[in-house]
Amino acid sequence: MMEQKGELISFRPDIKVVDCTIRDGGLVNNFGFTDEFVKKLYETNVAAGVDYMEFGYKASKAQFDVNSFGKWKFCDEEDIRAIVGENNTDLKIAVMADVGRTDFRKDIIPKKDSVIDMIRIATYVSTIPAAVEMINYCHDMGYETTINIMAVSTAKEEDLKLALDILAKTPVDVIYLVDSYGSLYPEEIRRMSEAYLKIAEAAGKKAGIHAHNNQMLAFANTIEACTFGVSFLDATMSGMGRGAGNCFMELLLGFLRNPKYNIRPVFKFIETHMNKLKEEGNVWGCDVQYMITGQRNQHPRTAIAFTAEKRTDYLNFFQTIIED
Amino acid sequence: MMEQKGELISFRPDIKVVDCTIRDGGLVNNFGFTDEFVKKLYETNVAAGVDYMEFGYKASKAQFDVNSFGKWKFCDEEDIRAIVGENNTDLKIAVMADVGRTDFRKDIIPKKDSVIDMIRIATYVSTIPAAVEMINYCHDMGYETTINIMAVSTAKEEDLKLALDILAKTPVDVIYLVDSYGSLYPEEIRRMSEAYLKIAEAAGKKAGIHAHNNQMLAFANTIEACTFGVSFLDATMSGMGRGAGNCFMELLLGFLRNPKYNIRPVFKFIETHMNKLKEEGNVWGCDVQYMITGQRNQHPRTAIAFTAEKRTDYLNFFQTIIED
Numbered sequence: 001m002m003e004q005k006g007e008l009i010s011f012r013p014d015i016k017v018v019d020c021t022i023r024d025g026g027l028v029n030n031f032g033f034t035d036e037f038v039k040k041l042y043e044t045n046v047a048a049g050v051d052y053m054e055f056g057y058k059a060s061k062a063q064f065d066v067n068s069f070g071k072w073k074f075c076d077e078e079d080i081r082a083i084v085g086e087n088n089t090d091l092k093i094a095v096m097a098d099v100g101r102t103d104f105r106k107d108i109i110p111k112k113d114s115v116i117d118m119i120r121i122a123t124y125v126s127t128i129p130a131a132v133e134m135i136n137y138c139h140d141m142g143y144e145t146t147i148n149i150m151a152v153s154t155a156k157e158e159d160l161k162l163a164l165d166i167l168a169k170t171p172v173d174v175i176y177l178v179d180s181y182g183s184l185y186p187e188e189i190r191r192m193s194e195a196y197l198k199i200a201e202a203a204g205k206k207a208g209i210h211a212h213n214n215q216m217l218a219f220a221n222t223i224e225a226c227t228f229g230v231s232f233l234d235a236t237m238s239g240m241g242r243g244a245g246n247c248f249m250e251l252l253l254g255f256l257r258n259p260k261y262n263i264r265p266v267f268k269f270i271e272t273h274m275n276k277l278k279e280e281g282n283v284w285g286c287d288v289q290y291m292i293t294g295q296r297n298q299h300p301r302t303a304i305a306f307t308a309e310k311r312t313d314y315l316n317f318f319q320t321i322i323e324d
Numbered sequence: 325m326m327e328q329k330g331e332l333i334s335f336r337p338d339i340k341v342v343d344c345t346i347r348d349g350g351l352v353n354n355f356g357f358t359d360e361f362v363k364k365l366y367e368t369n370v371a372a373g374v375d376y377m378e379f380g381y382k383a384s385k386a387q388f389d390v391n392s393f394g395k396w397k398f399c400d401e402e403d404i405r406a407i408v409g410e411n412n413t414d415l416k417i418a419v420m421a422d423v424g425r426t427d428f429r430k431d432i433i434p435k436k437d438s439v440i441d442m443i444r445i446a447t448y449v450s451t452i453p454a455a456v457e458m459i460n461y462c463h464d465m466g467y468e469t470t471i472n473i474m475a476v477s478t479a480k481e482e483d484l485k486l487a488l489d490i491l492a493k494t495p496v497d498v499i500y501l502v503d504s505y506g507s508l509y510p511e512e513i514r515r516m517s518e519a520y521l522k523i524a525e526a527a528g529k530k531a532g533i534h535a536h537n538n539q540m541l542a543f544a545n546t547i548e549a550c551t552f553g554v555s556f557l558d559a560t561m562s563g564m565g566r567g568a569g570n571c572f573m574e575l576l577l578g579f580l581r582n583p584k585y586n587i588r589p590v591f592k593f594i595e596t597h598m599n600k601l602k603e604e605g606n607v608w609g610c611d612v613q614y615m616i617t618g619q620r621n622q623h624p625r626t627a628i629a630f631t632a633e634k635r636t637d638y639l640n641f642f643q644t645i646i647e648d
Contacts, residue, residue, distance in 0.1 A: 220544030254619035295578035
């Protein structure tokens with residue numbers, strides 16, 4: 001079994017906390033955040049010592065109607081600048097671009113003209129060649145890059161190994177372990193972290209983790225990966241994110257021992273802004289239907305529909321799921 | 325670092341699942357469960373293959389007014405029998421008795437006259453001598469016994485070690501690791517499981533875990549302990565329990581691979597009975613105030629009061645807590 005990288009109390013300057021509230025939380029409310037919310041979140045992240053804030057997607061305007069989504073689905077340069085100005089802070093700005101759903105050659109401009117620092121490229125194992133093309137493009141434009149391989153809990157081990165080997169040869173800075181279905185247990189996270197780290201570190205890269213909370217393990221899996229050497233840690237305020245949501249920022253910052261992080265502004269932000277989002281009818285978080293899709297290692301779309309219909313016939317849902 | 329006891333997929337016949345819904349959940353609703361609820365829960369546990377069901381406390385009627393609590397605070401023999409009859413099932417019946425809050429010599433009758441199988445003795449490190457007296461008494465009466473050492477996250481390591489050594493010499497069957505404040509992280513659970521198991525196994529005893537969900541780690545800590553050899557696993561329906569609650573039964577049974585467990589009746593019970601309890605105004609579960617007391621390794625009583633007052637000024641609460 002692999003060794004821990006540091007004990008609980010030790011200081012790990014390599015750790016980077018990434019706030020994904022707007023991006024993954026945007027999947028809950030169709031990116032309909034007010035400018036005030038985004039501005040306050042930005043200020044909170046700066047004050048809390050968070051390392052990166054992901055503003056949303058760079059989605060293709062040819063594929064997605066700009067009138068059907070909030071602006072953070074597209075993350076136009078001027079919209080980000082309206083929040084952060086020149087961003088003269090220690091917080092770096094990230095956006096996500098999905099392979100096949102972005103006009104990256106048109107919409108991702110040279111870094112010298114952008115306030116964005118990092119492009120996070122989301123891919124499946126099956127679309128790695130297209131992802132490599134995007135990595136090379138974004139790297140050449142001057143950005144830091146991450147590759148977020150989604151749904152790895154259903155990927156063949158051999159395919160994943162091959163994908164990691166290919167990615168090791170690219171200029172990507174961070175390789176992310178993404179538990180899209182919230183189906184992985186801590187002991188699996190340990191094994192997978194080991195595999196990711198071995199390949200990433202040999203190539204001078206970092207590893208990251210993006211966890212989902214279907215089985216109430218997002219925080220546990222995040223700190224488990226962290227304990228074993230994964231250093232880019234995704235979290236969201238109140239765990240806001242698609243379906244069961246993500247790792248809670250307030251739990252993660254309470255765990256980390258680096259004095260650069262300050263949890264107080266996070267508590268203030270949650271009481272002022274996150275509770276309001278919930279009162280307005282936005283629903284996310286671990287519920288029985290998400291436990292079921294997580295346990296069965298399935299995409300949460302059926303559980304999201306079940307939630308939207310306000311159903312609670314869990315046993316019927318379970319029977320449907322296992323007969324799929 | 326210690327080795328895992330079996331991989332995820334392996335079969336562990338030593339595992340015993342203990343349902344604590346009435347006992348720990350009773351701390352939420354003052355033990356005010358209807359007979360119908362308790363009967364259905366009993367039938368659910370039998371159908372689900374759960375190994376033990378804890379009915380409540382054997383509390384002293386001299387210390388606690390029977391008119392101020394539901395009957396499961398006291399667990400009279402006839403009240404249990406009204407639910408289970410002679411309990412001709414594979415499910416065993418447990419009750420808890422707190423050191424110093426029970427008239428055990430009066431209220432715990434010989435096993436041959438009781439439908440109860442196991443007495444769980446709850447103690448602090450400081451009351452170990454009195455606990456040993458109770459262990460000996462209950463063992464001599466013919467019961468299986470567990471010792472649940474509470475609040476170990478604040479105990480001195482030396483005192484805890486001494487306590488475990490003393491307990492190893494008693495006839496107790498199971499020694500429980502209890503994370504009363506929900507403050508322990510998985511890596512601490514691994515270290516403590518190792519310490520408990522080493523002493524328990526050398527004395528021919530089992531180890532158990534009772535986790536709280538303040539930092540959303542109750543399930544993660546339970547399966548972490550399980551993975552490393554702890555075999556008595558406490559859980560409650562919908563995680564119902566004091567404050568932030570406990571490990572969710574529906575998550576635990578989804579994790580375990582032993583085919584004797586059947587999760588379907590649990591889903592049915594939750595949709596029919598647990599959601600109703602919530603609608604009736606019973607409140608438990610992980611919220612920011614519990615994360616804060618968990619992070620600070622404090623008793624949740626301040627967070628419970630904060631919850632009862634329906635407050636959401638988390639930052640004020642945090643400031644008060646850290647200035648204590």
